[in-house]
Amino acid sequence: MKSTRLCLSCGNPFVPLPHVPRQRYCSSKACQRARRRDWQNHRLRIDDDYRDNQARAQAKWRASHSSYWREYRAAHPAYRERNRGMQRLRNSRRNFEPIANMDVTVSPQPLGSGFYVLCDAHEAGVANMNAWTVHIAVLSAPTAPPI
Template identity: 35%
Template sequence: MESVPCPACSTFFIPRNKFQSFCLEPGCQRTRKALWQKQKLASDPDYKEGQRLSQKKWLQNNPDYWKKYRLRNPEKAGRNRSLQKIRNMKQQHSPKPSKIIGIAKMDARKSRVQSLSGQYWLVPTVAKMDAVKIFIATVPINPP
């Protein structure tokens, strides 16, 4: 099998089967599981309800957890308070949704470098996309 890039860490690895897209590094496996759970919560109402009930039951059994956590971690609690103040200010002064500019830039490449021919993997770092293998061939501007 051909090596492919891991969507989490962008390193190339040889998958064990055609369905494996993440490498075996523990951090990458955590990312894979988090993505799976996010998709499952969005698409399966029964799973989402089960998770909600589980969290509710855990919170009933551990009512003082967050109070104790903030006492044990004052630097994290302070950081969270500061960041929440910033989020609140941004929310109060946010522009209309139509004026928000996206992150991805989809402009065409204007350079005429001839050395780009070959096969490449496009590995997204911001957008939610799978890695895609592409072939780039240069086309002469003035054919002979």
């Protein structure tokens, strides 16, 4: 009789393959997927080169599939509505501070001529990361009130 082990993923007993003496997962698709996910998470934690390579590969994929999430949200309205509802809940838990870009600055003086970044806010107090660079030319500056 062959010895059985308990699968680390599903907990069911299985007989390990003879050529894989340290087998810890059964051969079901879900458990093999869990094994690969566990291996990748472990590798990401311990291997800087692997982590860097994965980050570069993901950035390359995002650059070549830049419209993926826009198209996904358009094709899955339930996902879009759930995400919006969750964002509203997160916003309500905040201390009424608006969400803004990380590069937004507050200017104590009036704006002068120059280049500025404008952001579209779909909901009050929420600025998204889609920004435009624009040139604003001041045509008339405020004058000092007469004394």
